[in-house]
Amino acid sequence: MAWPVSSGMEVVMGDELAGRAGDFNTIVGPWIEPGYRLAYSMLRDADEARDAVQVAAVKAWRSLGRLRDHGTAQVWFFGIVADQCRSTTRRRWSMVLRTVSVGSAAAGPDQSLDVEGAIGRLSPDDRAILHLHYYLDLPIEEVARVLGIRPPTGRTRLYSAVQRMRPDQDLMEDDLR
């Protein structure tokens, strides 16, 4: 079901609230723990990740009425989580150094790749792309929707993220699938 978009400080009481909570749990609940793992991958801090997911859930609760197709709840909720993670880093902007390039940090041709270190040096959005595509197996189109970018941009960013991990390798288009 979809209920009207709530506005502002609307107060919902009793059974109606319980019903909404039940629906919310059914629609969004399954994606909360995966959302936490996405947030952790982006923020790399357990408390920040939990905060981000909680705030994202509050926002999702308030705008659940906009979700017309419950089959897209995963992408929709992940998008809110990713936005919240970006917001978290922006709010603490003075403490955050954004990543630009990690070319020199990656392993040379004969060295084994330090995946942990290489991923850790990527930007939160780059980590999100790798997490969504390679760990959660979301297709690029859905990754792009989560991050609010066009699919071609998503593919380019995926390529760039992997390239930044391993700049010594020439990647082929098929490698990214």
Place this chain on the structure above:
Amino acid sequence: MTRIREDIRRHFESEAERNPAPEGLRAAVVAAASGRAVGPGNMARVVGLVAIVLGLAIVAGVLAAGAVLRAQPTPAKAPKLLFHDNLAAAASGRPSLPDEIQYPAHYPSLSLAVSLPVTPAQGTVYALDPALAATPGQVGRAWGITASPTFSDPQTTIGDIQYFPASGAIDYERQSVRISGPGSFPHAITSAQSAIAMARTFLVSRGLFSQDDVSAMRGSAERSTAGSFPTWMINLTRMLRGVPDYGSWAPGARLQAVDNGRIDSIVMDHRLISGSEAAGLIDAAEAWRQVRMGHWYLSDDVLTNTRRDQPPFVVDQAELCYYEESPVTPLNNPQKWLVPMWCFADTKAAPGLTLRLYYPALLPGSFDWKVPSH
């Protein structure tokens, strides 16, 4: 390549094993989202912030080598002013404030460590009109980007630029040192003053703000040496007739640049003003009384989302200000006015973090809003 893919997958599997979702997370989050009781949580957020700084310091160290910057594409000629405010025009309509989505928070300990400011005889209310914002095409051309914009509410993507037309907000981050990004200063940065001055000039050169706008902005710059690749954080706060404009994004602009003048990111926020009107104000003492009763309009942030009661809030700065809501989160009822606020700030809430509680400074009955009770 297959190996890299598998390595990446294994990394995230391992990360999930090492940092499993907290037990009961789903139930707690659903309960919190629906406004019901939330179980106790911990307060390690500040520690987390420090960890992020240390982690990213490593990143900064790595950035130093291999930086090959392509020539920065510049517009053929200086763009016209993209965002036009009409400060002097008369506002029409009744001022109002949207209902803000806030995580439930309560401050059981609120105290003043500063004298309250004198209340001005009058304040100013500004009406907002997103129709005054530049088109995505104009924004792209200001950076010499010809890619077709794509719109996905609420933002438009123009190359690597995220543009939010409804709020005049732009987020442009250089994706790699090998590609062009927001631009470069004409000279290396030698001091905070030079960083601020070049940032002002840059904003004008891209048509993002007028010379008068940037001259009025409150500027600050810090050089972070956490890594081996020092980075300047330049903050220019928008000022409206001497009153600062705050928000969860960056009313005004924030730039991140390295010593050689290369700009790695710019985040800016510029709500378009269509008119203004004078308004009577309540005094700061009354606003403080209301805040202490839990009637504050909103807060910049909370230190913990895992429980309602927040740590002690010590106000060490009180001033008149404005607030611009985030352009990212779509709201049912977007902001249409910049209403003067009394801002009570705890500038030492956490390392590098200032928290503010806002209470509208307009006389009761002169504007529409729903008084919250936190």
